[in-house]
Amino acid sequence: MKALVYKGVKNLVLEEVETPICPAGGILLRVKACGFCGSDLRTYYSGHTNVNSPWIIGHEVAGEVVEVGKYVDGYKKGNRLVVAPPVYCGICYFCKKKLYYLCENIKELAQHWPGGFADFMAVPPEALRLGNVNIIPEGLSFEEASISEPPSSCINAQEIAQIDKKNTVAIMGAGPIGCFHLQIARARGASKIIIMDILKKRLELAERFSPDVIINNKKENYIKKVLQATDNLGPDVVIVACPSPEAQVDSLKMARKGARVVFFGGLPHGKSKVLLDTNLIHYKALQVLGATTFSPEHNKMALNFIFGGKIEAKKYITHIFPLENFEQAIKVIEKGEALKVVLKP
Ligand SMILES: [Zn+2]
Ligand SMILES: [Zn+2]
Known part of the structure; x- marks a missing residue:
């Protein structure tokens, strides 16, 4: 598959990589839209403590289920999903109090697992159990749903x-x-x-x-x-x-x-x-x-705000580029010409 691979500071390369396999207890997603976040730009310019290179970044992901792993209930092939990055441990002091955003062992998709600037992304079982995986309401596009992470x-x-x-x-x-x-x-x-x-x-x-x-x-x-x-x-x-x-x-x-x-x-x-x-x-x-960051209920609320028009997603998406034109995405964000930029594999 094609993927945008972070290879170090100021070094993002579009290349052929191995397509991920569907993990047991997880999902394989065909990525349809992935927001280009300010933090992706920061990683590009100065690296990120949790991102080793080479690594596939991109954490504002929306896509279609192409395969459902063993033991997974509640999702099926063809489901349209939006996936936000935080994955909580569920057992620490804060998780027990439902203050998930303060989780002591918080992990993130696109940091601890490969991200969404690619044709496919594997959603790990941890993200299904204790993460932010939501079905996109009918009538909402992949692009609109993909920007539900920052408002969360x-x-x-x-x-x-x-x-x-x-x-x-x-x-x-x-x-x-x-x-x-x-x-x-x-x-x-x-x-x-x-x-x-x-x-x-x-x-x-x-x-x-x-x-x-x-x-x-x-x-x-x-x-x-x-x-x-x-x-x-x-x-x-x-x-x-x-x-x-x-x-x-x-x-x-x-x-x-x-x-x-x-x-x-x-x-x-x-x-x-x-x-x-x-x-x-x-x-x-x-x-x-x-x-800082958010709990699953905030991500659901953000998606509902977008669906209900309280957050007018279309007004934020100023630019949509194919994945290979990522350099243009970087340019428009740098110049302050963009609100949200979405890449489409
Ligand atoms: Zn983001
Ligand atoms: Zn926790």
């Missing part, structure tokens, strides 16, 4: 931040993650949503999701603008959805007294020691929250 993490974060109807929400970063946060906050009933970025192209793309206020952080005094848009009180919730230490610092300044501030996503290696004014946390009684 956003849903988890917004549950942690308890965003509700009375809340004004400011989102720092208008990339795909920022836009998913926008639509999910809308779905949860947030009363006013402010989005900001330093890239004009990103803000233009974010406009399609009708934010209440849109701010160009390069051109405007954004803290002042956020305060103006919130009766000088600041937002109830600030979500930092960009890998920027400065954004984390400023999030505390713009937050309302008693607000929740979510640090969503990590900072690049070596940049995560940030000088925060902790007196702001103390005197404004802020809640600074972390959020």
